[in-house]
Amino acid sequence: MAPGSSDGGIRRRGAICLTILETAEEVEGRYVSGKFVRESDYKPPKRGYPEYSVWATRKQFCTGRLRLQVYSAYRGTSWRRYWDEKDQSLDAKVAAIVIAVEKSVAEVCQLISQERAERERRKQQWAAEHEIWLRREKERRTTEARKQSQEELLRLMAAWAEAKSRETFFAEVERKSSEAPVELRERLVARIEQARTLLSSADVLEQFVTWKTPQERLNLKN
Numbered sequence: 383m384a385p386g387s388s389d390g391g392i393r394r395r396g397a398i399c400l401t402i403l404e405t406a407e408e409v410e411g412r413y414v415s416g417k418f419v420r421e422s423d424y425k426p427p428k429r430g431y432p433e434y435s436v437w438a439t440r441k442q443f444c445t446g447r448l449r450l451q452v453y454s455a456y457r458g459t460s461w462r463r464y465w466d467e468k469d470q471s472l473d474a475k476v477a478a479i480v481i482a483v484e485k486s487v488a489e490v491c492q493l494i495s496q497e498r499a500e501r502e503r504r505k506q507q508w509a510a511e512h513e514i515w516l517r518r519e520k521e522r523r524t525t526e527a528r529k530q531s532q533e534e535l536l537r538l539m540a541a542w543a544e545a546k547s548r549e550t551f552f553a554e555v556e557r558k559s560s561e562a563p564v565e566l567r568e569r570l571v572a573r574i575e576q577a578r579t580l581l582s583s584a585d586v587l588e589q590f591v592t593w594k595t596p597q598e599r600l601n602l603k604n
Contacts, residue, residue, distance in 0.1 A: 399455045404444050411441040454490050458497040527599040542586045
C-alpha cells in the first residue's frame, strides 16, 4: 500500500506494504478423536464410553479475527504497525488506519534515507578493506615470487658447481689414465665412460635459460 504523501518516490515504488491475516491465541485445548478442540468447546459425553484418545494441552487456535499489518518493504528498515479486530472490524477502522499510515510516511522516509546512508558507508568501507587486501596480496605474491626465483637460482648454482666438480674429476682421471700402461688405460677409459653416463644430467646452461625472474613469475600468475 502506498498512501498519498509528498514523497512521490515512496508512492511509486511501494515502500509501504500490507498483509491481512487471521490471528491466533494459545489456550487450553483437548485432543479428541483425532483433532484438537478448545477446552471451552469440549463437552464430555453424557453416557457411554468417552471419546478415543482424550488429553489436554495448550495449543494455538485461530480466533476468526483479522489483523492488518503495515510494514516497510525496504531492506534494512524495521518499521511495522498493525491493527487487530477486537471490538470493531477492520472496515470500521479504515479511516483511522489511513491517517495513521500517512503520518508514518515521513518516519519511513527517514528510515530509508538512514539505510541508504548506512549502505553507502558499508560499501565504501568494503572498498577500502578490499583495496588494503589487494595491496597486501600483491606484496605477498611479490615476496613469494622473489623467494622462489632465488631458491631456483641457488639450485642452479649448486648444480653448476657440482657439474664443474665432476668434470674436473673426470679430466684428472683421463689425464692420469693416459700415463698408465695400455691394458690399464683401456680399462680406465671404459669405466670413465660408464661413470660419465651414470652421472649425466641436463645441461645447466639450458636450465638457466628456463629460470624465471620474479617479474616473469608474477606475469605468469596474472
